[in-house]
Amino acid sequence: MARYLLTRAWQSALTLLLSTIVVFVGVRALPGDPALALAGEDRSPEALEAIRRHYGLDQPLPVQFAQYVERMAQGDFGVSIRTGTPVSSMLTTALPVTVELSVLAILIASALGVGAGVLAAVRRGRPAEWLANGLALVGLSVPHFWLGLLAILYLSVATGLFPASGFVPILEDPVDNLHHIILPAVILGTGLAAIIMRQTRSAMLDSLSSDYVRTAKAKGLRPRAVITRHALRNSLIVVVTVVGLQLGGLISGAVVTEQIFGLPGFGKMTIDAVFQRDYPVIQAVVLLTATAYIVINFFVDLLYSVIDPRIRVTGDPA
Amino acid sequence: MTVLTVPMAETTVSVTRRARVLRRLRRNPLAVVSFVVLALAAATALLSPWIAPYSVDQTDFARTFAPPGTPGHVLGTDDLGRDVLSRIMLGARASLQVGLLAVATSLVIGVPLGLAAGYFRAWDAVISRFTDLLLAFPFLIMAVGLAAIRGASLGNAAVAIGIAQIPGVIRVVRSDTLRLKSLDFVAAAVVDGASDLWVLARHILPNATSVILVQATVAIPAAILGEAVLSFLGLGIQPPAPSLGTMLATAQQFAARAPWAAVLPGVVIMGLALAFNVFGDALRDALDPKEDRR
Numbered sequence: 001m002a003r004y005l006l007t008r009a010w011q012s013a014l015t016l017l018l019s020t021i022v023v024f025v026g027v028r029a030l031p032g033d034p035a036l037a038l039a040g041e042d043r044s045p046e047a048l049e050a051i052r053r054h055y056g057l058d059q060p061l062p063v064q065f066a067q068y069v070e071r072m073a074q075g076d077f078g079v080s081i082r083t084g085t086p087v088s089s090m091l092t093t094a095l096p097v098t099v100e101l102s103v104l105a106i107l108i109a110s111a112l113g114v115g116a117g118v119l120a121a122v123r124r125g126r127p128a129e130w131l132a133n134g135l136a137l138v139g140l141s142v143p144h145f146w147l148g149l150l151a152i153l154y155l156s157v158a159t160g161l162f163p164a165s166g167f168v169p170i171l172e173d174p175v176d177n178l179h180h181i182i183l184p185a186v187i188l189g190t191g192l193a194a195i196i197m198r199q200t201r202s203a204m205l206d207s208l209s210s211d212y213v214r215t216a217k218a219k220g221l222r223p224r225a226v227i228t229r230h231a232l233r234n235s236l237i238v239v240v241t242v243v244g245l246q247l248g249g250l251i252s253g254a255v256v257t258e259q260i261f262g263l264p265g266f267g268k269m270t271i272d273a274v275f276q277r278d279y280p281v282i283q284a285v286v287l288l289t290a291t292a293y294i295v296i297n298f299f300v301d302l303l304y305s306v307i308d309p310r311i312r313v314t315g316d317p318a
Numbered sequence: 319m320t321v322l323t324v325p326m327a328e329t330t331v332s333v334t335r336r337a338r339v340l341r342r343l344r345r346n347p348l349a350v351v352s353f354v355v356l357a358l359a360a361a362t363a364l365l366s367p368w369i370a371p372y373s374v375d376q377t378d379f380a381r382t383f384a385p386p387g388t389p390g391h392v393l394g395t396d397d398l399g400r401d402v403l404s405r406i407m408l409g410a411r412a413s414l415q416v417g418l419l420a421v422a423t424s425l426v427i428g429v430p431l432g433l434a435a436g437y438f439r440a441w442d443a444v445i446s447r448f449t450d451l452l453l454a455f456p457f458l459i460m461a462v463g464l465a466a467i468r469g470a471s472l473g474n475a476a477v478a479i480g481i482a483q484i485p486g487v488i489r490v491v492r493s494d495t496l497r498l499k500s501l502d503f504v505a506a507a508v509v510d511g512a513s514d515l516w517v518l519a520r521h522i523l524p525n526a527t528s529v530i531l532v533q534a535t536v537a538i539p540a541a542i543l544g545e546a547v548l549s550f551l552g553l554g555i556q557p558p559a560p561s562l563g564t565m566l567a568t569a570q571q572f573a574a575r576a577p578w579a580a581v582l583p584g585v586v587i588m589g590l591a592l593a594f595n596v597f598g599d600a601l602r603d604a605l606d607p608k609e610d611r612r
Contacts, residue, residue, distance in 0.1 A: 141595050
C-alpha cells in the first residue's frame with residue numbers, strides 16, 4: 001500500500017511539473033510582449049520596465065521558470081487586465097460556485113446512473129432495459145448545452161418554475177441557492193449519468209453471472225438481498241472510476257453550463273477572459289484546472305485502492 | 319515453415335470472421351437504421367454546397383423569423399432571413415468535418431504511441447506520463463488555451479478535441495497490443511527473426527483494427543458534440559460560417575420569438591451523434607469474440 005501510494009504520488013508530482021512547464025511555455029507563446037499583456041491600462045515604458053523586473057522577464061528562462069513556480073505556489077496569479085483585481089481573489093469567489101455545481105451534478109448522476117444501470121441489468125431483455133438503454137444512448141448523444149437552453153426556455157422563461165439565471169451563495173440562503181443551482185446540476189449530470197448507467201449495467205451483468213452470486217442464490221438468499229449485498233457493492237467502484245475518468249469532461253461541462261445559466265463560477269470567468277484577452281486570468285484558469293485534475297485523480301486512485309484491495313497488490317488499476 | 323503458415327492461418331480466420339461480423343451487423347435492425355442515417359447525412363454533407371436551396375449568407379430582411387413550413391423555406395428563416403434548412407445542411411457538414419479531423423488527429427498520434435506503449439516495456443512509463451499530461455488539460459481548457467494563443471477557428475477546435483481524444487486511443491491500442499503480443503503467432507514471427515517494426519506493422523496493427531474502429535465510432539460523436547460546444551461559446555467556427563453550435567448561440571437571443579431556430583440545430587446534432595453511438599454499439603457487439611460462439 002505504502003509503495004503504491006509513493007509511486008502514485010511521484011507520478012502525480014511529475015505530471016504536475018510537466019503541466020506547469022506546458023503552461024509556462026504556452027504563456028510565452030502568447031501573441032505580443034508578456035509585459036504588455038500583464039500591464040493592463042498603464043503601458044508607460046517605466047511601468048513596463050517595472051513589470052519586467054517584478055516578473056523577472058529580464059532573467060534567463062530557467063530562472064524565470066523557477067520564479068514562476070514560486071509565484072504560482074504562493075497563489076500570485078497576477079492581476080486581471082480588465083478589472084484590475086487580483087486573479088486569486090476572483091478565483092476565491094468563483095470556485096465555490098463551480099465546486100458546488102460539480103458535486104451536486106456527480107450526486108445526481110450517481111443516483112440516476114446506478115439506479116438505471118441496476119434496473120437494466122436485473123430486467124434483462126424486458127421493456128425496462130430497453131428504456132434505460134435508450135435513455136443512456138440519448139444522454140450520451142444530446143448536446144447538454146442545448147438541453148440547458150431548452151430547460152431555460154420551457155422550464156424557466158415559460159413557466160417560471162426555476163430562475164433562468166443568477167446565483168445566491170449557499171451561506172446567504174441555502175434554499176434559494178438550491179433553487180438556482182438544481183437545474184444546471186441536473187443538466188450537467190445527465191451526460192455523466194448515461195456513462196455511469198452503462199458501466200453499472202455491464203458490471204452488474206458480469207457479477208450477476210459470476211460464481212459468488214450463484215452461490216448466494218444457491219444458499220437461498222432472496223433476489224433482493226443478492227442484488228444489494230453482493231452485486232451492487234461493485235457499483236461503488238464503477239462510480240469512482242467513471243468520475244475519475246470523466247473529470248475532464250465534467251470540468252468542460254461545468255464551464256458550458258455556467259455560461260448558459262449565468263452562474264458566476266470558474267467557467268464563466270474563463271470564457272469572459274478569453275473574449276477580453278485577459279491573459280493572466282486564462283493562465284491561472286488553465287494551470288489551476290490541470291492542478292485540480294491531477295490532485296483529484298490522485299485522491300480518486302487512493303480511494304480506489306481502499307475500495308478495491310486488488311489494486312494495492314498489483315498497483316495497476318485496470 | 320510452420321512460422322509462415324501461422325500468420326496465414328490468422329488471415330484466413332479474419333476473412334471468415336469479417337463475413338460473420340458483417341452478417342451480424344446486417345441482421346441488427348438498429349445497425350442498419352443508424353448506418354442508413356449516417357450514409358444519408360454524409361451524402362447531404364458532401365453535396366450540401368450544391369443541393370442546399372439557398373446560399374448560407376443570403377439574407378432576406380423582408381422575411382425574418384419565418385416559421386417552418388413557409389413556402390420556399392421548409393424549416394423557416396432566422397433573425398437575418400437566412401434559410402434555416404440551408405444553414406443546417408452546411409452546419410452539419412462542418413460538424414462532420416471537425417468530427418473526422420479531430421478523430422484523424424487522435425489516431426495519427428495515438429495509434430503509434432499505443433502500439434509502442436504496449437509492445438516496448440521501456441516506453442510504457444514515458445507514454446503513460448504523456449497520457450497523464452494530456453488528460454490534465456480537458457478539451458475545453460485546451461481550446462481556451464489554443465484560442466488565446468492562435469485565435470478561435472474550426473482548425474483549432476478540431477485540434478483541441480483531437481488532442482483530448484489521444485489518451486483514449488492510446489489506452490485501447492495499448493491494451494490490445496498487450497493482448498496480441500502474448501499470442502502464439504506473434505511469438506512465431508519473433509522466432510522467425512521478424513523485426514519489432516515488422517511485427518507491429520504486419521501482425522499487431524492489422525489485428526488491432528477492430529478496437530481502433532470501435533474507438534473511432536464513439537470518438538466521432540463526442541467530437542461532434544465538442545465542436546458544437548466550442549462554436550456555441552465562440553471558440554470554434556466563426557460566424558458568418560454556418561455551424562450548428564453558433565446557430566444555437568444566435569437563436570438563444572430570439573428563442574421566445576423563434577423557438578424552432580433554437581430547437582432544430584440541436585435535434586440535428588443529437589441525431590448525428592445518436593446515429594454514430596448506436597452504430598458504434600452495434601459494431602462493438604458484432605466484433606465481440608464472445609458472439610462468435612453463438
